[in-house]
Amino acid sequence: MVCRHAGDPLILEERPRPSPASDEILIRTRACGICHGDLMAQAGAFPFVNFPIVLGHEITGTVEAVGAEVSSWRKGDRVGLSVLFLTCGKCKHCRAGNENLCAEWVWTGMMKDGGYQEYLCAKAGYVVAIPEILDLAEAAPLLCAGCDSLQWPGARRICGGEESRSDRNGRAWESGSSPDASNGWPDRSPID
Numbered sequence: 001m002v003c004r005h006a007g008d009p010l011i012l013e014e015r016p017r018p019s020p021a022s023d024e025i026l027i028r029t030r031a032c033g034i035c036h037g038d039l040m041a042q043a044g045a046f047p048f049v050n051f052p053i054v055l056g057h058e059i060t061g062t063v064e065a066v067g068a069e070v071s072s073w074r075k076g077d078r079v080g081l082s083v084l085f086l087t088c089g090k091c092k093h094c095r096a097g098n099e100n101l102c103a104e105w106v107w108t109g110m111m112k113d114g115g116y117q118e119y120l121c122a123k124a125g126y127v128v129a130i131p132e133i134l135d136l137a138e139a140a141p142l143l144c145a146g147c148d149s150l151q152w153p154g155a156r157r158i159c160g161g162e163e164s165r166s167d168r169n170g171r172a173w174e175s176g177s178s179p180d181a182s183n184g185w186p187d188r189s190p191i192d
């Protein structure tokens with residue numbers, strides 16, 4: 001489903017199945033959450049959206065194929081892809097494992113085509129394993145950036161994250177403390 005211009009409805013479009021690059025996997029999408037961020041992107045509220053765009057950043061699916069250099073995933077693996085499609089991989093935040101703070105991030109479903117399609121390619125290092133205990137449709141909304149930045153306990157279990165994380169304003173907070181929920185929206189964006 002494609003949104004061709006800001007404010008347009010989503011339309012069905014037939015596309016060839018993509019092939020993964022050497023560092024990518026091909027995901028067969030099984031579920032994708034509908035986020036308020038998707039509605040804002042469709043409405044044209046975000047200046048960084050690359051129209052035409054396939055929305056959707058709360059993606060779960062199974063690995064259909066892997067690129068030539070990918071050894072971490074195999075066909076059939078259950079995976080999830082969040083809004084964080086790619087980061088620079090070089091800055092201090094990326095090197096520290098805090099890629100969500102990278103100033104050069106690329107957002108799934110806003111800058112790169114997202115999950116409202118049957119197949120999509122993702123960087124092998126930017127997907128997480130979804131355990132068998134979680135239904136793929138129920139797990140999909142956990143991939144939202146909100147859950148990721150708040151480190152909701154379920155998301156942490158999925159990602160196997162560390163004990164120190166950051167709140168939605170990018171400030172570090174320790175496991176067990178409460179993040180700042182005063183404004184409900186991050187005060188930074190990819191265009192900062």
Ligand SMILES: [Zn+2]
Pocket residue numbers: 087088089090091092093094099102103104
């Ligand atoms: Zn970075």
Ligand SMILES: [Zn+2]
Pocket residue numbers: 034035036037057058143144145146
């Ligand atoms: Zn979301």
